[in-house]
Amino acid sequence: xxxxxxxxxxxxxxxxxxxxxxxxxVQETLEKVLFIALQVQTPLVGAxxxxxxxxxSEYFAHFDSEKIAVIDKFxxxxxxxxxxxxxxxxxxxxxxxxxxxxNATGRSYEYYVxxxxxxxxxxxxxxxxxxxxxxxxxxxxxxxxxxTDFKCFSKSKTDVHTYNCxxxxxxxxxxxxxxxxxxxxxxxxxxxxxxxxxxxxxxxxGKIPVSRLHEILVSRDRQEAGTSxxxxxxxxxxxxxxxxxxxx
Numbered sequence: 001x002x003x004x005x006x007x008x009x010x011x012x013x014x015x016x017x018x019x020x021x022x023x024x025x026v027q028e029t030l031e032k033v034l035f036i037a038l039q040v041q042t043p044l045v046g047a048x049x050x051x052x053x054x055x056x057s058e059y060f061a062h063f064d065s066e067k068i069a070v071i072d073k074f075x076x077x078x079x080x081x082x083x084x085x086x087x088x089x090x091x092x093x094x095x096x097x098x099x100x101x102x103n104a105t106g107r108s109y110e111y112y113v114x115x116x117x118x119x120x121x122x123x124x125x126x127x128x129x130x131x132x133x134x135x136x137x138x139x140x141x142x143x144x145x146x147x148t149d150f151k152c153f154s155k156s157k158t159d160v161h162t163y164n165c166x167x168x169x170x171x172x173x174x175x176x177x178x179x180x181x182x183x184x185x186x187x188x189x190x191x192x193x194x195x196x197x198x199x200x201x202x203x204x205x206g207k208i209p210v211s212r213l214h215e216i217l218v219s220r221d222r223q224e225a226g227t228s229x230x231x232x233x234x235x236x237x238x239x240x241x242x243x244x245x246x247x248x
Contacts (some may be wrong), residue, residue, distance in 0.1 A: 145170065
């Protein structure tokens with residue numbers, strides 16, 4: 001049977017989701033725990049990569065297994081074996097063709113910025129001291145919806161076949177004392193969100209005009225865009241799937 005596992009993780013201690021030859025990953029950690037719980041090697045297929053240090057407040061992966069009799073008990077066992085920075089929330093039976101990566105129809109990221117030094121947020125938010133023009137940042141963010149080629153925001157060495165993404169929402173929102181950039185697309189390139197945020201912050205700081213964003217996008221040149229912001233403030237917040245993947 002195929003199961004989707006829903007989890008969340010603090011990425012500080014991990015080199016991203018995906019297994020790495022010489023670094024610890026979330027995938028490796030969870031697969032070790034599944035081996036203990038199921039007594040058989042159980043490969044996980046994740047919804048996609050996250051960069052080293054990036055967090056996920058919602059993440060999905062799938063695995064194949066014999067039928068798990070009591071789901072709640074199994075989730076409790078996994079959580080008791082996992083470190084404190086990874087938590088399993090749910091386990092759902094899906095059809096045998098369901099795929100955590102390829103069936104995802106949308107992904108949403110959130111990036112957290114604080115404008116006042118905060119000892120309780122320094123590990124999960126990016127501190128920007130100088131005043132930001134949020135209206136200009138939102139104007140620039142809205143123009144992203146008019147483009148599909150985002151090569152200028154992608155890592156130069158990547159194995160993708162296309163740099164096209166469909167962004168359906170991009171906006172800065174003030175939540176109490178935190179400024180949050182929220183972006184949703186059908187897919188994302190490696191480093192894309194952090195490069196977009198870095199560019200929008202340069203606009204907000206008055207270093208470049210809003211009109212410059214068009215030139216950056218059509219250049220398709222990563223060196224033209226802004227500096228990538230730190231990974232610690234980026235969260236994969238939501239992954240969407242069609243209900244047709246469920247095992248009814």
